[in-house]
Amino acid sequence: MHDFFRQHRLLLAPMAGVSDEALRTLCREQGADLTYTEMVSAKGLSYANEKTRHLLHLAPAEDQVAVQLFGHEPDTMAAQAAWIEDEMGDSLAYLDINMGCPARKITSKGDGSALMRDPELAVAIVGAVTAAVKHPVTVKFRRGWAEGDETCVEFARRMEEAGAAALAVHGRFAEQLYRGRAEWDAIARVKRAVGVPVVGNGDVRTGADAVALVQRTGVDAVMIARGAEGNPWLFAQAKAALAGDPEPDAPSxxxxxxxxxxxxxxxxxxxxxxxxxxxxxxxxxxxxxxxxxxxxxxxxxxxxxxxxxxxxxxxxxxxxxxxxxx
Ligand SMILES: Cc1cc2nc3c(=O)[nH]c(=O)nc-3n(C[C@H](O)[C@H](O)[C@H](O)COP(=O)(O)O)c2cc1C
Structure with a gap:
């Protein structure tokens, strides 16, 4: 996927309750190269839940979107990934698996970042999903689960071996939730450890941050979440900064x-x-x-x-x- 990320360097992160078609449309207009859906429950899809299916709708102006799935049952994940691929065809850029969400209601079921505590199951999920679809499968995860216990490098290697085509890393531990700062050096360590493209994520709030993240870590792409809340212009600023051009003025x-x-x-x-x-x-x-x-x-x-x-x-x-x- 190296070629893909050379042309898609700025990504709007998956954000439950936030990264819907409206925000995605505005961020694409401002220069986001690719956007992610909100996380989609594999279980919800397996029950043909209409609300869950609605999350897969593209906005009229969108050509492609990355769909993020969450769950912990390899067979359910694989079956729903195949269903999504059939439904979406070319409008699906790739399938991403959520192994980073720290919310208790998600991790208590073994989903999201709980999978970082069970790498064998994480490997089984990536293996099952990659076997079920033709589209690339990527994984988004954190620096590790327990504060101070950095497992992301080893985890990244396992995900790559299991078939992940790219990895997105948020430089915080799950237990940290959103406290403290994202450790970009942890992202750099992942980047050095794997051959697949790595997307860096955490605390990009300005165009200069996007440049600094790339320079410090060597990541192939930059993913932005909270910085885009009420601020789709951040993509125009980051795009200009990454190109070495002057950044557009802040909006009035x-x-x-x-x-x-x-x-x-x-x-x-x-x-x-x-x-x-x-x-x-x-x-x-x-x-x-x-x-x-x-x-x-x-x-x-x-x-x-x-x-x-x-x-x-x-x-x-x-x-x-x-x-x-x-
Ligand atoms: C409201 C909200 C919802 C989020 N939902 C998801 C999600 O569905 N899937 C996911 O992988 N990460 C989710 N995240 C995490 C972000 O994608 C991102 O990893 C994190 O916010 C760090 O990036 P930032 O510093 O640019 O915000 C969410 C974050 C926020 C603030």
Missing amino acids: AGERIDMARRHARLLFERQGRNIVRMRKHAMWYMAGLPGAAVARERINACVTLEDFDRVFDELLECIRDHEARG
């Missing part, structure tokens, strides 16, 4: 509100009633703007697209007043 307050409006519209078109999901996005877009503290409460009461538009109008007015006052 008006541009941030325009983007939030579009985001709400896209969510409404694609998710309908699920537009309440826009509340957290709206908070992220508004963070630090004049009037944001007052708008926060109003946003939390928004239920319809019109509700959001009204709050955005008010906020824009508040910003204009603020600017007029100098």
